Amino acid sequence: MSVRPIVPIGHPVLRTPTIDVDPADIASPEIQGLIDDLIDTMRHENGAGIAANQIGATARITTIEVTDNPRYPYKPPIPLTVAINPRLEPIGGETVVINEGCLSVPLRGDLVRSVTVRVRYLDRDGLEHDEIKRGLTAGTWQHECDHLDGRLIVDRIDPATMATWEQFEAHQRDAFIERITRFTEEVGS
Ligand code: ZN
Numbered sequence: 062m063s064v065r066p067i068v069p070i071g072h073p074v075l076r077t078p079t080i081d082v083d084p085a086d087i088a089s090p091e092i093q094g095l096i097d098d099l100i101d102t103m104r105h106e107n108g109a110g111i112a113a114n115q116i117g118a119t120a121r122i123t124t125i126e127v128t129d130n131p132r133y134p135y136k137p138p139i140p141l142t143v144a145i146n147p148r149l150e151p152i153g154g155e156t157v158v159i160n161e162g163c164l165s166v167p168l169r170g171d172l173v174r175s176v177t178v179r180v181r182y183l184d185r186d187g188l189e190h191d192e193i194k195r196g197l198t199a200g201t202w203q204h205e206c207d208h209l210d211g212r213l214i215v216d217r218i219d220p221a222t223m224a225t226w227e228q229f230e231a232h233q234r235d236a237f238i239e240r241i242t243r244f245t246e247e248v249g250s
Contacts, residue, residue: 062097064105065116067164070213074114075165078211079121081146087187092120096143096185099124107132108164109139109201112208115165121146123205127198132162135238136197137250144182144190149206151175152193157244159200160237162226163214169229170218174200176248197241198250 068074086092095118103111103124109132110125127139155176162169178199181191194202204214215223224233 062094062101064101065098067102067106068115068117070166070215072117074117074119075208075213076211077114077119079112079114079209080119082120082122082183084183084187087145087183087185092122092145093185095120096122096124100126100141100143106164109133109136110205111164112205114208114211121209123147123209125201125205127201135241135245136201137245139198139201139250143185144180144205145184147180147182147202147206147209149202150179150181152177152179157196157200157248159197159241160222160229160233161200161204161214161218162229163204165208166214168215168218168223168225170214170220170224171222172214172217172219174203178202194250196245196248196250 099111102116107130109127109130110123113120113122123144125139126141127136156173157176158171159174160169160171177195179193180202183189
C-alpha cells in the first residue's frame with residue numbers, strides 16, 4: 062500500500078481508455094494492491110474519487126469516497142466504493158451544471174452532468190452491483206468513468222467559466238455552493 066504520484070494533464074495515459082479487468086484476476090495481488098494504492102492516494106490528495114490511469118495504471122478501476130472533504134465541502138457523503146469495470150447509463154435525461162475540479166487538472170469550471178445515472182460494476186470481492194446514483198454523487202461517478210474512458214473535465218467545461226482554485230474561491234464559490242446545496246436538497250444522492 063502506498064501513496065502514488067498523480068499523473069497531470071498532458072500525460073497520454075489520461076487520454077488512453079482503460080482496459081476491463083478479467084474477473085478471474087480481481088483477487089490477484091496486483092489488482093488488490095492497485096486498489097489499495099488508489100484508496101491511499103485518493104485519501105492523501107483529498108480526492109472525491111480517483112481513476113486508475115490517474116496513477117498511471119491501465120485497469121478499468123476507480124475508487125470513490127466522500128467524508129468531510131476540504132476540497133469539496135458541499136458534496137454529500139459517499140461510503141468508500143471500489144468499482145471495477147464500471148458502466149454508466151444516464152437515466153431520464155435531466156441535466157445539471159456542476160463546477161468540478163480534478164486531481165490531474167489545476168483548474169475548475171462548469172460542466173453539464175446527468176442528474177441520474179445507473180451504474181453497474183464489480184467490487185473488490187468480485188460481487189456485482191447495479192445501483193442508481195443522483196445529483197453530485199452521480200456527477201462524481203460520471204467524472205471517474207470519464208477518466209476511465211480517457212476523458213477529462215477540460216473536454217466538457219464551458220471555457221468562459223474556467224478558473225484556478227484561488228479565483229474560484231474568490232469569485233464563484235459562494236454562488237455555486239448556494240445553488241448546488243439547494244439542488245442537493247431537492248434531488249438527493
Ligand atoms: Zn478527475
